[in-house]
Amino acid sequence: MGVVTDIRGRGRAAKLRSVSLFWRIFSLNAVGLIVAAALLLGPVTVSTPVLPVEALMVVGGLAALLVGNALVLRIGLAPLQRLGRAMATADLLHPGARAPVSGPVETAALITTYNTMLDRLEAERAAGAARALSAQERERHRIARELHDEVGQTLTAVLLQLKRVADRAPEELREEVSQAQEATRAGLDEIRRIARRLRPGVLEELGLTSALRSLAGEFTTDGLTVRHHVCGNLPHLTEESELVLYRVAQEGLTNTARHAAADRAEVRLRPVAEGVELLVRDNGRGLDGAPEGSGISGMRERALLIGATFSLAPAPGRGTDIRLRVPAGTEGGRR
Incomplete structure (x- = not known):
């Protein structure tokens, strides 16, 4: 019995969602105007001057019509407010968040379109990121290879030349040449370290x-x-x-x-x-x-x-x- 009631409730909710926002507002306004016309043509009359009871009935009817319109607009526009919050907080680096599809048929169609657009944007961003990261890795490999093969070999040649200079340099210059050797060797080690980071x-x-x-x-x-x-x-x-x-x-x-x-x-x-x-x-x-x-x-x-x-x-x-x-x-x- 509970399952049947649940199925009927979902069926009524689906039928309610299929009614557009235009027809909801129009129906409520039409009902209010029809009731007002029936009352004016029936037992309700307006005297000149207006009696307090008549004024109270008119004001009460107007208030009921305004409250009904406010409720319909509040219910009908609530999904749009949720959609606005979802759009304001959307972040392609945190994928998967979607606005719940609810509300009248126009609102539901708008939310569905937004979710579909978000799916496409996330897919395109992922594809673009894949291409960018692939290009970045290729560039890293190229720079690492050039550092190792060109700059590294140049510094190695400088070290060998400094070794030959140190062997023939006078005693008073050997300390300075040794310092140059250490600085060159440290630079070569740093170049190799950078190359290893760029290309593991x-x-x-x-x-x-x-x-x-x-x-x-x-x-x-x-x-x-x-x-x-x-x-x-x-x-x-x-x-x-x-x-x-x-x-x-x-x-x-x-x-x-x-x-x-x-x-x-x-x-x-x-x-x-x-x-x-x-x-x-x-x-x-x-x-x-x-x-x-x-x-x-x-x-x-x-x-x-x-x-x-x-x-x-x-x-x-x-x-x-x-x-x-x-x-x-x-x-x-x-x-």
Whole structure:
């Protein structure tokens, strides 16, 4: 019996939604005018001068008509107000939020059109982000190759020349030549470090686990200690997913080193239901209500590229948690 009542209630609600806003307002106005005309033609008359009872009846009828119109407009326009709030808070970096389809037929059609437009915009943004990030990775590889092959080789040649100069230089100049050698060697090491960040060769050659271990070691300095923990039973990941995981971990540690004022951080990668979860946690100053910068936006876009879920939240106690949940791929990934 309850099921039948529920079905009938849904049927009545569907019929009510199929009535347009125009006919709702028109029907209520028509009913009010018909009732007023019937009363004037029937027992209700207006005297000259107007009697208090007659004035009260006219005012009461007018008030009832206005209240009815207000209720119809309030009910009919409420879905438009919800649509306006949904449009004001829409963010393509936080996809999936849709305005509920309700109200008269015109309003429901408008909300449906908006949701369809949002679907198309999110799909186009994802495609555009994929092309942009792919071009960015190609440019990173090109710059890394030029730094390694051209600038690196040039500095190596300078080191060899300085070695020959040091062998023939007088005693009073050898200290200065030695300092030049150390500065050149430090510049060469920095060039190699930048090239490794631009093009993670360890990821391509040894896999994600070794790449994250190397990344943690790279960011471990005198003021920051980075621990890493990668589970050994990870599901298969596509190369694209592995690259996004690496880049998000790299950007998260870069933000920690530059802005968090932290002395400890950790990188964890573990299997979860239907995928893996990356956690980058630090014990720094936390979010402090600061607006998201280009680094966070870039991580969100990379997450959208592979259908992953990205979140940024305060860490337990103090600091920041960056989480990236990536669905497992159908291709065999490197581990």
